[in-house]
Every structure is written in structure tokens, then in C-alpha cells.
Amino acid sequence: MRPSPIDPEDEQVIEARAVQLLSRREHSIFELRMKLQQKGFDRAAINRVLEKLEERNWQSDARFADVFYRQRVMQGYGPLRVRQEMQLKGVHDDDIERCFTTYATDWAALAYERYRRRFGNAPLAPSDHKERARRMRFLAQRGFTSEHIYRAFEKAQENPED
Numbered sequence: 001m002r003p004s005p006i007d008p009e010d011e012q013v014i015e016a017r018a019v020q021l022l023s024r025r026e027h028s029i030f031e032l033r034m035k036l037q038q039k040g041f042d043r044a045a046i047n048r049v050l051e052k053l054e055e056r057n058w059q060s061d062a063r064f065a066d067v068f069y070r071q072r073v074m075q076g077y078g079p080l081r082v083r084q085e086m087q088l089k090g091v092h093d094d095d096i097e098r099c100f101t102t103y104a105t106d107w108a109a110l111a112y113e114r115y116r117r118r119f120g121n122a123p124l125a126p127s128d129h130k131e132r133a134r135r136m137r138f139l140a141q142r143g144f145t146s147e148h149i150y151r152a153f154e155k156a157q158e159n160p161e162d
Helices: 011-024 029-038 043-055 061-074 079-088 093-102 107-119 129-141 146-158
Strands: none
Touching: 011 029, 011 043, 029 043, 061 079, 061 093, 079 093, 107 129, 107 146, 129 146
């Protein structure tokens, strides 16, 4: 027997799918909308369901932003990458700025910690430009600014046995 086709405007089915997604992890409204649209649900019905979920506080972009920000910082990503990923997830600029001002993240210390974790205590010879560039690229790809990278290198040179 074939399963009966799902009505793309059935708000109960849409809500059940959205709640199932939210039960696994926080999602932004943008993410939920995209995932539900990919399942073939009607846009207007999706928007009505998402409004209900927001009213019940089952979905919150502010809460998503907080969780996402803290996760990325714990994973050792820099401010440029965190900000970019939050924007790609559809987080509003106000929520992004709130996270960056609420949580006092020492980005230079985080860059240094990532540097040490990746490269250990191996000293860097002043003439080894290729290796220096490779290490700088690593931190830049993780989303650290040039200032954070410079400070991490400075600290690594000051504390080779740290």
C-alpha cells in the first residue's frame, strides 16, 4: 500500500515536522522555513505555523543566536567566521550584535589557544616564512582577524614553553 500524499497546506503536519526539528536542536526561523519548503510544504502555511511557534516561544531566533554563538566559540572559531555563519543562518544583525556585546570573548586568547592546540610548542624560526604563512592561514580560515593572529604569534614567541 502506498502512503497517502501529504497535503502541503496541512498546518498540523507542518507543525509536527517543525517541532521534530526543534526537538533535536535550536533552529533559526530561516533554517526552519528552508527545511520545510524543501519538504514541499506551502509557504503561507509554513509562515502561519512558524508564527505560532514563535508566539509559544518554542522557536526563538535570539535563543538560537546565543546557542550558536557559544557553540562556535567553544569550537575555536574567530569573530569573522562566527558572524558570517550567523548571517548565513538568517540571524538578524541585532541578535548578532547582542551576542557579540553580551558575551565577553577574548578573541586574541582564543586565537592563541587554537594556535597552541594545532601547533603545540614547536618554535617558529624567524626565517621560516613559509611555515609562518601556513600558521597564519590556519587562524585566518578559522575566522580570526589579523590583529588576533598577530597577538597569538606574539604570545607564542614570548611563551615558547607555555
